[in-house]
Amino acid sequence: xxxxxxxxxxxxxxxxxxxxxxxxxxxxxxxxxxxxxTQDVPPPVVQQVPGQxxxxxxxxxxxxxxxAVPEGNAPAQPAEGTTTAPGEAAQEATEPVDAVAYSxxxxxxxxxxxxxxxxxxxxxxxxxxGKLKNSDYFCDVGLSSATIDDANIGGQSFEEAIDAKQxxxxxxxxxxxxxGNDFEFTVTKxxxxxxxxxxxxxxxxxxxxxxxHVSAHAETNLINNEAINYLNSRFAQLADYKKVxxxxxxxxxxxxxxxxxxxxxxxxxxxxxxxxxxxxxxxxTQTVPTSAGTETTEAAQ
Amino acid sequence: MVFSxxxxxxxxxxxxxxxYGLARKELKNAVIFLGSLIxxxxxxxxxxxxxxxxxxxxxxxxIIGEFIGHFRKSAKFWLFIGVVxxxxxxxxxxxxxxxxxxxxxxFHAGLPTKNIILPIGISFYTFQNVSxxxxxxxxxxxxxxxxINYGAYISMFPQLIAGPIVTYKTVSERLNKRxxxxxxxxxxxxxxxxxxxxxxxxxxxxxxxxxxxSHIGYQSIxxxxxxxxxxxxxxxxxxxxxxxxxxxxxxxxxxxFKFPKxxxxxxxxxxxxxxxxxxxxxxxxxxxxxxxxxxxxxxxxTAKTVRNYFVVWAFTGLWHGASWNFVIWGMVLFxxxxxxxxxxxxxxxxxxxxxxxxxxxxxxxxxxLFAITDFHQLGVYFLRLVPFIPQKAHTLFEGDFSKYWKIxxxxxxxxxxxxxxxxxxxxxxxxxxxxxxxxLLAIFWGSVYCIYKGMNDPFMYFNF
Numbered sequence: 001x002x003x004x005x006x007x008x009x010x011x012x013x014x015x016x017x018x019x020x021x022x023x024x025x026x027x028x029x030x031x032x033x034x035x036x037x038t039q040d041v042p043p044p045v046v047q048q049v050p051g052q053x054x055x056x057x058x059x060x061x062x063x064x065x066x067x068a069v070p071e072g073n074a075p076a077q078p079a080e081g082t083t084t085a086p087g088e089a090a091q092e093a094t095e096p097v098d099a100v101a102y103s104x105x106x107x108x109x110x111x112x113x114x115x116x117x118x119x120x121x122x123x124x125x126x127x128x129x130g131k132l133k134n135s136d137y138f139c140d141v142g143l144s145s146a147t148i149d150d151a152n153i154g155g156q157s158f159e160e161a162i163d164a165k166q167x168x169x170x171x172x173x174x175x176x177x178x179x180g181n182d183f184e185f186t187v188t189k190x191x192x193x194x195x196x197x198x199x200x201x202x203x204x205x206x207x208x209x210x211x212x213h214v215s216a217h218a219e220t221n222l223i224n225n226e227a228i229n230y231l232n233s234r235f236a237q238l239a240d241y242k243k244v245x246x247x248x249x250x251x252x253x254x255x256x257x258x259x260x261x262x263x264x265x266x267x268x269x270x271x272x273x274x275x276x277x278x279x280x281x282x283x284x285t286q287t288v289p290t291s292a293g294t295e296t297t298e299a300a301q
Numbered sequence: 302m303v304f305s306x307x308x309x310x311x312x313x314x315x316x317x318x319x320x321y322g323l324a325r326k327e328l329k330n331a332v333i334f335l336g337s338l339i340x341x342x343x344x345x346x347x348x349x350x351x352x353x354x355x356x357x358x359x360x361x362x363x364i365i366g367e368f369i370g371h372f373r374k375s376a377k378f379w380l381f382i383g384v385v386x387x388x389x390x391x392x393x394x395x396x397x398x399x400x401x402x403x404x405x406x407x408f409h410a411g412l413p414t415k416n417i418i419l420p421i422g423i424s425f426y427t428f429q430n431v432s433x434x435x436x437x438x439x440x441x442x443x444x445x446x447x448x449i450n451y452g453a454y455i456s457m458f459p460q461l462i463a464g465p466i467v468t469y470k471t472v473s474e475r476l477n478k479r480x481x482x483x484x485x486x487x488x489x490x491x492x493x494x495x496x497x498x499x500x501x502x503x504x505x506x507x508x509x510x511x512x513x514x515s516h517i518g519y520q521s522i523x524x525x526x527x528x529x530x531x532x533x534x535x536x537x538x539x540x541x542x543x544x545x546x547x548x549x550x551x552x553x554x555x556x557x558f559k560f561p562k563x564x565x566x567x568x569x570x571x572x573x574x575x576x577x578x579x580x581x582x583x584x585x586x587x588x589x590x591x592x593x594x595x596x597x598x599x600x601x602x603t604a605k606t607v608r609n610y611f612v613v614w615a616f617t618g619l620w621h622g623a624s625w626n627f628v629i630w631g632m633v634l635f636x637x638x639x640x641x642x643x644x645x646x647x648x649x650x651x652x653x654x655x656x657x658x659x660x661x662x663x664x665x666x667x668x669x670l671f672a673i674t675d676f677h678q679l680g681v682y683f684l685r686l687v688p689f690i691p692q693k694a695h696t697l698f699e700g701d702f703s704k705y706w707k708i709x710x711x712x713x714x715x716x717x718x719x720x721x722x723x724x725x726x727x728x729x730x731x732x733x734x735x736x737x738x739x740x741l742l743a744i745f746w747g748s749v750y751c752i753y754k755g756m757n758d759p760f761m762y763f764n765f
Contacts, residue, residue, distance in 0.1 A: 007487040009494075009738040013745065017311070020746075024311045027753055031307070128698040129521065266515045273521030274696040 102241050107287040109280075110134075114168035116161070116204075118193075119143065120177055121270060122212055129276035132283070136167070144177040145189040162200040168290055170197055171283075173209035175231050176269070180222030187234045194238050205288050208235050210248035213260040218268025225258060247286045249279055302343045303462075304493075304548045305500050307752055313340060314552075317458075321556065322481075330453040330476065333556065337456035344421045344462070351420040354390065355456070361386060362430040363451045369437045370444030383434040391427045394419050399623035422462045424620060426455055428587055433469040435591055442470040450476045459552035463545045465563040466583040472558055479557035489554035491732070494741045494748075496547030501748035503719065504541035506712045507533040510705060511672075519682040520695040525702040527685040531665035533709060534672050536716030539568065542581070561586075568720040571656025572649045573637040573663060584620070588613050611635055621671070626679065630670040637663065 004011060017024075113134040117123050123139035126132070138161040140153045148158045156164070172193065178186045197206050210232035213225045232248065239246035253271065255261040260268060264275050271279070302309050317336045324332045338352065345351040365383035369376045394417055401412040433454075436442045445451040454476055460467050510533045514522055522530065546563035553560040567580035577585055593613050599606040618631020641649065649656035666686075673679040684692045698704075718724060731737050 003483070005735070006733070007483050008735055009741055010483070010487045010490055012738055012742050013490060016742065016746065017315075020749075021311065024307055024749075024753070028307050028311065128701070128704070129517075129696050266518070267512075270516045272516075272518030273698065274518065277696055 102245070104247070104286040105289055106285045107289075109284065111284065111287055111290075112169070115171060116167045116169070117171045117173075118148075119171070119173040119209075122176070123171075123173055125270055125273070126276050126279060129273040130280040131277055132280050136161075138162075142177055143174065145174045145186065145193045146178055146181070148174070148193060159196075159200070162197060167201055167204045169207060170201055170204045171207045171209055172197070173211060175211045175235065176214075176223070176228070179211070179227045179231055183227075183231060183234065186231060190235055191238060194244060198243065205290065206244045207286075208239060208244065208246045210235065210246065210250060212269075212271070213250050213254060213258065215260045215262045215265055215268030216257075217262065218260075218265075225260075245288055247283075249282055252278065252282050302340060304545065304552075305497060305505075305748070305752060307749070310497075310749065313343075318555070330447075331449050333453040333457055334449055337453070337458040337461060340458040341421070341456065341461060348418055348420070354420060355422075355426065358387070358390065358426065358430060359452050359455050360448070362434055362455070363445065363448050365434050366437050366444040366451070367446075369434060376438055380434055380438045384431060387427050387431050391423055393417075394423055396619070396623045425464050425466060426461065428466050428584075429455055429468070432466070432587060432591060436468065436470055442473055445469065445473065445476070457553070457556075457558075459549040459556075460560060463542070463549070464581070464583055465546050465549060465560055466587050467560050468583075468587075471561055475558050481557050485557060486555050489551040489556075491551070491737075491741055492554060493548050493551030494745045495728075496544040496549075496551060497748045498744040499540040499544030499547065499719070501544075501751050502744070503712055503715055504537045504539075504544055505751070507537040507709065507716065508541070510709045510712075511537060513705070517701075519678055519685060520693075521697055522685055523697055523699065523701050524685055524688040526705060527682065528665075529702060529705065529709075529713070531669050531672075531686070533713060533716075535568075535665045535668045536713065536720070538668060538671075539564070539580075539720065540716060566720065566722050566725075568660070568664065569722065570660055571653050572641045572646055572660070573634060573667075574641050574646060576660065576664070577634070577638070584617070588617060592616060607639060610639060614638070622674070624674045626670055626674050626676065630667060633667055633670060637667075 109131060112132040115132070115135040117126060117132075117135055117137045117139060119126070119137075119139045120143045121139075121141040123137065124141060127135075127137040127139060138153055138156070138158065140151060143151055143153075151158055153161070162170075174190060174193065175186065178189075194206060194208065197204070211228050213228055214223060219225065236246040236248075238244055250258075250260075253260055253264055253275065260271075262268065264271050266272065302313060304310070317332075317340075320336070321329060321332045338356070341355060342349070342352050345355075362383060365379050365386075368379040369383075372379065397417055398414050402414045404410055405412055405414060433442075433451075437444045445454070454467075454469055454472060457467075511530060514526070514530045519527075543564040550560045550562070561583055563582050565579040565582065567576050570576040570579055593609050596609040596612060597605055598609060614631045614635035615628065616631075617634070618627045618629070621627045621630070640646075649659060669682060670679070673682060684690060728737070
């Protein structure tokens with residue numbers, strides 16, 4: 001007994017380790033499998049991304065369709081070269097829309113005074129380092145459409161946040177944290193978020209923002225631009241260009257190969273603080289007029 | 302395989318300890334040697350040739366040790382051969398890229414500068430091998446006559462990757478004869494747990510803050526956050542390294558060894574000179590015994606003393622990394638230590654409070670030189686620390702300090718508390734009480750939980 005007391009820590013440690021070992025070994029096994037999936041990253045290859053030309057100074061650029069679809073494994077790709085006017089396209093919700101056809105207009109910063117931004121760490125950066133200080137934000141590091149219903153940010157749940165007041169515009173950028181998950185699952189979850197917004201915010205224009213790309217050095221088998229582009233293209237299909245719009249900031253930040261420009265980031269995932277300002281400037285150029293609602297929106301060409 | 306990983310704690314360590322415990326006395330060193338080679342192999346899986354290199358280094362130094370011990374007339378020659386052999390590999394792996402880059406920039410040559418992957422632990426095992434042959438040469442120790450014993454000494458996994466730099470003479474006796482008791486196991490596990498807590502619960506958390514600053518971009522951090530950042534980095538470095546050393550010491554104790562202390566509350570120093578007697582003590586000792594004293598120490602007048610210090614600090618800088626910022630870091634330390642020796646040292650030692658204030662400023666600033674290898678970035682960061690110097694306006698987030706303080710403030714406070722001798726003093730008093738056992742159990746499982754959750758590596762679970 002005296003011996004047990006003297007070596008209490010060893011005893012406790014051995015005992016608890018023994019009890020916990022099944023969980024631990026399960027985790028080690030999972031980690032090892034994960035590591036196997038993420039290793040052997042293919043070397044960066046030149047990606048020819050149609051419709052994506054890097055732009056400077058936050059100018060208006062062709063967007064949305066820049067979300068290139070990976071070959072082979074992409075069901076329901078957006079039809080290429082569709083020139084249908086948004087109004088018509090929206091008749092059938094599942095009908096893909098060529099967002100290049102939509103021409104956005106510029107607005108000043110006050111446009112965002114009645115805006116809500118929903119997103120992950122990139123949106124946190126936008127909140128902290130951007131210039132849209134009058135907007136509301138529901139964002140957190142690691143947020144995803146799969147976890148948003150369980151999220152509690154600043155004491156608010158997602159539903160509480162979108163019930164708190166009526167917004168004029170809602171911006172959503174989610175997906176980078178779940179790009180490694182099953183695509184169909186993620187799209188379903190993301191669609192649910194958008195549907196919920198439609199119900200709770202009947203008067204708001206909803207902007208789906210395509211997920212930012214990652215740099216070549218940050219790509220892995222799970223997180224890579226091919227997957228991001230595919231997910232973005234699926235999200236883009238949710239846009240009806242009446243109430244829900246799709247915008248894609250990637251052309252602003254991409255390098256010539258379609259990677260997130262390595263000079264704009266340290267970790268390859270998050271822009272340096274100063275680029276959030278450019279992002280805001282760009283958002284100002286990508287607005288849908290609100291006064292006349294969606295009626296006055298016109299198709300380019 | 303780092304100590305703060307599930308694989309080490311729950312697979313390698315228990316398996317090793319089981320075999321080690323069951324092995325007969327005369328086989329225990331062989332178990333250490335073999336187990337450590339396995340441990341090393343896991344670390345260099347991508348370059349299996351490094352295992353061979355490691356093994357050859359052990360064999361070669363063992364033979365050189367024998368030669369020095371038995372052929373006293375040609376001992377100097379064998380020592381020379383041994384030193385050249387050891388440093389050749391270190392220089393080749395660690396400094397070739399750096400050397401070529403400099404040649405290229407001076408002569409516009411096109412030498413390949415592709416980074417050679419550094420064999421894990423080479424900086425440490427090279428120094429141990431050299432200290433062994435040098436000690437045999439100086440007759441401070443007898444040459445080890447059993448290869449397995451020597452192999453066990455160099456490869457011993459607790460200290461293989463990140464020190465402490467254990468000298469042969471401190472463990473030679475126990476290599477041949479040591480006792481194993483349950484009390485040692487209990488004590489060793491406690492020390493290991495404290496080190497694990499330092500590493501996982503303090504250092505890794507503060508490391509995340511330091512990483513976040515570089516993600517924001519140094520030009521866009523507020524001065525307050527910049528200061529918080531370098532204090533966080535200072536604590537990260539200390540608890541990371543000290544934690545690792547404690548884990549090594551704890552593991553050594555379980556196996557019946559007594560490794561030297563590597564840190565002695567360094568942040569409590571009042572001068573840089575004192576700091577470097579209390580920080581990474583085994584490295585300082587190595588340089589003192591193998592560079593400073595052989596060069597003459599302080600026995601040949603002021604000029605030669607200064608020269609000897611200069612050499613020691615130039616090499617200390619380079620040992621920490623093959624990049625100019627480490628050289629400059631070493632030179633700044635040399636400058637400060639000389640300043641203290643000849644001008645302000647007595648004053649700082651007399652007025653302790655001023656000494657502490659001086660160190661509060663000097664420690665994080667010198668670590669900044671250590672932390673940022675890119676000179677442009679270093680300049681940007683430095684300017685953020687001194688907002689009264691006019692500088693280009695950048696995107697700033699006024700609330701950044703309070704945002705990060707809310708997340709990391711508690712870890713900084715913990716860092717501050719555990720940098721003082723107070724927690725250790727309390728620990729010594731209540732070491733054997735059941736409360737301590739339960740507290741350590743909480744630290745152990747808290748650390749394991751953090752590792753389990755992937756908080757070691759925020760990328761593991763995509764947390765963007």
